[in-house]
Amino acid sequence: MHLRKQLHVKIPSFKLERYFAEYEFGTKYMLSASDCESMTIGELFTFAETDLSTLVDTHLGYTESRGHPELRQQISHLYSEVNEDQVLVFSGAEDAIFCIMNTLVKKGDHIIVQFPSYQSLSSVAESRGIEVAKWKLDERFEWQLDLEFLKKNIKSNTRLVVVNFPHNPTGTIMRGSEYEELIEICEKNQLLLLQDEVYRFSEFTANVALPPAADLYENALSLGVMSKTFGLPGLRIGWIVTRNNEIYQKLAQFKDYTTICNSAPSEVIAIEALKIKDKIIRRTLKILRYNVHMLDNFFSTYSHVFEWVRPTGASTAFPRLSLDQTVNDFCTALRTEKEVLLLPGSVFDYPSNFRIGFGRKNMEEGLSKLSEFLEEKGY
Numbered sequence: 001m002h003l004r005k006q007l008h009v010k011i012p013s014f015k016l017e018r019y020f021a022e023y024e025f026g027t028k029y030m031l032s033a034s035d036c037e038s039m040t041i042g043e044l045f046t047f048a049e050t051d052l053s054t055l056v057d058t059h060l061g062y063t064e065s066r067g068h069p070e071l072r073q074q075i076s077h078l079y080s081e082v083n084e085d086q087v088l089v090f091s092g093a094e095d096a097i098f099c100i101m102n103t104l105v106k107k108g109d110h111i112i113v114q115f116p117s118y119q120s121l122s123s124v125a126e127s128r129g130i131e132v133a134k135w136k137l138d139e140r141f142e143w144q145l146d147l148e149f150l151k152k153n154i155k156s157n158t159r160l161v162v163v164n165f166p167h168n169p170t171g172t173i174m175r176g177s178e179y180e181e182l183i184e185i186c187e188k189n190q191l192l193l194l195q196d197e198v199y200r201f202s203e204f205t206a207n208v209a210l211p212p213a214a215d216l217y218e219n220a221l222s223l224g225v226m227s228k229t230f231g232l233p234g235l236r237i238g239w240i241v242t243r244n245n246e247i248y249q250k251l252a253q254f255k256d257y258t259t260i261c262n263s264a265p266s267e268v269i270a271i272e273a274l275k276i277k278d279k280i281i282r283r284t285l286k287i288l289r290y291n292v293h294m295l296d297n298f299f300s301t302y303s304h305v306f307e308w309v310r311p312t313g314a315s316t317a318f319p320r321l322s323l324d325q326t327v328n329d330f331c332t333a334l335r336t337e338k339e340v341l342l343l344p345g346s347v348f349d350y351p352s353n354f355r356i357g358f359g360r361k362n363m364e365e366g367l368s369k370l371s372e373f374l375e376e377k378g379y
């Protein structure tokens, strides 16, 4: 019998994660990562001027299921309208998304999700029989969302709107005035709003940064994480911030069935990192700005091969391949011939684009291998 039938697995496979599971750690030049430059525990503690004994003395018992009180307090400082009791810590953003899609929506509901998106933002709900309307970003308009689509697609059973800014994979950010209108629409129609803010603080210039949704709207959930701008995905620490206590309690109860509580050492390390958040953000932004400038030059040299929409935040962009061949074939040839890993857009159901990641210091090496590949092919 087919394994899928045997196991009664209803959720589709996570295309992006399966692709990385196969190639990420075996390919020399990672040119499609979504995270920013990471560091060792030792480097972080030196950077934070903290003694390693803080970590060594960490008690390895169960921790508070809502998250370490000091961690929740540090996280609450990232927002202006919330306190530590409105912060719920999860094992990464992924754990939070899974809990949200299993508690706040039910079969028969309708949700509207920005597209392309990190797959779990739509797949978990879809697998539970929830109707998902895909709210597509438009490449012709620098990957912006059209609010008219949202207004036209709200139905009597619409419960939740999901957005993600700064956005993976395009690196786009909604315009401030439209973001305000989005919140007004949600408020007027009594819709929950999930804003996946895992790339917050990665905006290249301060004027494009959006305020966290949870600060602006009581029925919003702001999703944050240590993985992206803070460069610490190995901690697996994420959080939801919401001022709606009913939502908060539902999520806390469901989490008892996923991870119960978080990793004690990870919480302690995250506290130390958040104490020096400005320093870490500056370090990340320096890398992002430098790398995006390199990409500008690269894509202007190869404008006959790619269409480049410049990102305004995050650590990923989503160029289009203009050659007469599939993106999948292009990425496979690049990987096998030059050991460079790009992510084909087919994992986002956008087969003409690919994701390039520019959050890491060694991006330059992968990019020069990509140039070498293009030159050898005569493009």
Ligand SMILES: Cc1ncc(COP(=O)(O)O)c(C=O)c1O
Binding pocket: 034, 091, 092, 093, 094, 095, 118, 164, 168, 196, 198, 225, 226, 227, 233, 236, 238
């Ligand atoms: C937009 C977005 N949301 C959520 C996640 C999940 O984050 P984490 O790996 O920290 O669980 C990712 C990871 O790539 C992401 O890009």
